[in-house]
Amino acid sequence: MATLIAPIFDLPVHIQQLTNLADSRIGAEVLECSDDFFAEANRMLQFDAPIFVEDKFDNHGKWMDGWETRRKRHAGYDWAIVQLGVAGTIQALDIDTTFFTGNYPASAAVEACYAPNGDLSTATWHLILPNSKLGPGQHHIFEVSSELVFSHVRLNIFPDGGVARFKVYGEVKIQIQDRDQVLDLLALENGGRVIAYSDAHFGHPRNLINPGRGINMGDGWETKRRREPGFDWCILALGQSGSIEKIDIDTAHFKGNYPAQVSIQAIYIEDATDQQLIPQSMFWPYLLEAQDMQMDHIHSFxxxxLQHEKISHIRVNMIPDGGISRIRLWGKTAR
Known part of the structure; x- marks a missing residue:
């Protein structure tokens, strides 16, 4: 039984820095769909790249890694309503038809609404992607121009067919009800994002803010072996500015390649562009001075x-190189 894995696809840099609000790992799910006879709709919200298993069939026919509807024999089109993992503004969409070559939709449109209480019966739907042509076996990146906050999207495919992955890229907008609640202010689900990094040869620093512990060594930030002086670094924006009470640095699965030390610098800054932060980050004060690391271990500090009234951005220094699985910044949001 042969399995093909979709090749790595590089998103445009400005989209890489956004959060996939339709990521099942942060709670996104398909609430309802018109049909998913061949492949269940929730599959298209998975984080992992789609796969194709040559000889895999089930009771409905060929097994496909994505959402696939039956061939439509009457007027109309298929649709799926997705509750986003967290509400936010939407800046780009990826409708991926990888491995759907003779069964992809001819076109697709996307609507969105804001219904924080989950009641869609009174929600106002906005068309954020007009009906747009799709092709076989490829990513379709569409930029969205809207400043509205949305909690749900509806993917309409014309007339039928299959979508391997559906991603909704944007910025998290959450309302913190309890300012005394201790949260991971850096977490993906709370709006944390990557701004820049020195190297990501083996694993991207976006993995540092993923939910849960790392599942393997590939689910972390890992740089190539450094052959010159210096150390590796990455700059991250907190989803919610605040004061930090506890830091967890997890080297799960990194045993022969964990860093010797890790330090964290931090700053609070408003209205700064990502590009201007990069050179200035070298001079930020420390939030955590260099600490010795151990293999495959959660280090809690x-x-x-070091006390800061509040911070909005951090720079993680991995000395000199290696791999980190997760970083958690536990604290309270700024008042």
């Missing part, structure tokens, strides 16, 4: 955390 409380007393070592």
């Amino acid at each position: 409380v007393e070592e955390v």
Whole structure:
């Protein structure tokens, strides 16, 4: 049984820095769909790249890694309503038809609404992507121009067919009800994002803010072996500005390649462009001075955390190189 894995696809840099609001790992799910006879709709929200298993069939026919409807024999089109993992503004969409070559939709449109209470019966739907042509076996990146906050999207495919992955890229907009609640202010689900990094040869720093512990060594930030002086670094924006009470640095699965030390610098800044932060980050004060690391271990720091009234961005220094699985910044949002 042969399995093909979709090749790595590089998103445009400005989209890489956004959050996929339709990521099942942060709670996104398909609430309802017109049909998913061949392949269930929730598959298209998975994080992993789609696969194709040559000889895999089920009771409905060829098994496909995505959402696939039956061939339509009457007027109309198919649709799926997705509850986003977290509400936010939407800046780009990826409708991916990888491995759907003779069964992809002819075109697709996307609507969105804001219904924080989950009641869609009274929601106002906005067309954020007009009916647009699709092709076989490829990513379709569409930029969206809207400043509205949305909690749900509706993917309409014309007339039928299959979508391997559906991603909704944007910026998280959440309302913190309890300012005394301790949160991971850097977490993906709370709006954390990557701004820049020195190297990501083996694993991207966006993995640092993923939910849960790393599943393997590939689910972390890992740089190539450094052969010159210096150290590796990455700059991250907190989803919610605040004061930090505890820091967790997890080297799960990194055993022969964990960093010797890690330090964290931090700053609070408003209305800064990502590009201007990069050179200035070298001079930010420390939030956590260099700490020795161990293999495959959660390092927790409380007393070592240096006091800042509030921070909005951090620079993680991995000395000199290696791999980190997760970083958690536990604290309270700024008032």
